[in-house]
Amino acid sequence: MRSTLNRATVFALYQLTLFxxxxxxxxxxxxxxxxxxxxxxxxxxxxxxxxxxxDTDTAG
Structure with missing residues (x-):
């Protein structure tokens, strides 16, 4: 659960940086x-x- 939250947070940060x-x-x-x-x-x-x-840490 924590890794999913971490991944979602980093993804949101990535999207905000692109924006x-x-x-x-x-x-x-x-x-x-x-x-x-x-x-x-x-x-x-x-x-x-x-x-x-x-993403690679949570995929495996």
């Missing part, structure tokens, strides 16, 4: 023209890796 990245896209495009990059890709990658780890 935030989509919402920040216009700001990121404007900032990129100014020469500044937002590190949203790092947050999405880290949460994705965590979700995959949790």
């Amino acid at each position: 935030a990245g989509i919402l920040l896209l216009p700001l990121a495009l404007v900032m990129r023209k100014a020469g500044i990059t937002l590190p949203v890709h790092r947050a999405v990658s880290r949460v994705n890796e965590t979700y995959e780890e949790v």
Whole structure:
């Protein structure tokens, strides 16, 4: 039960991170023209890796 709750929490965090990245896209495009990059890709990658780890731990 705890692993299911943990997996659901990480999945929700992953979805929220993707949603935030989509919402920040216009700001990121404007900032990129100014020469500044937002590190949203790092947050999405880290949460994705965590979700995959949790998913493989509960699958077996």
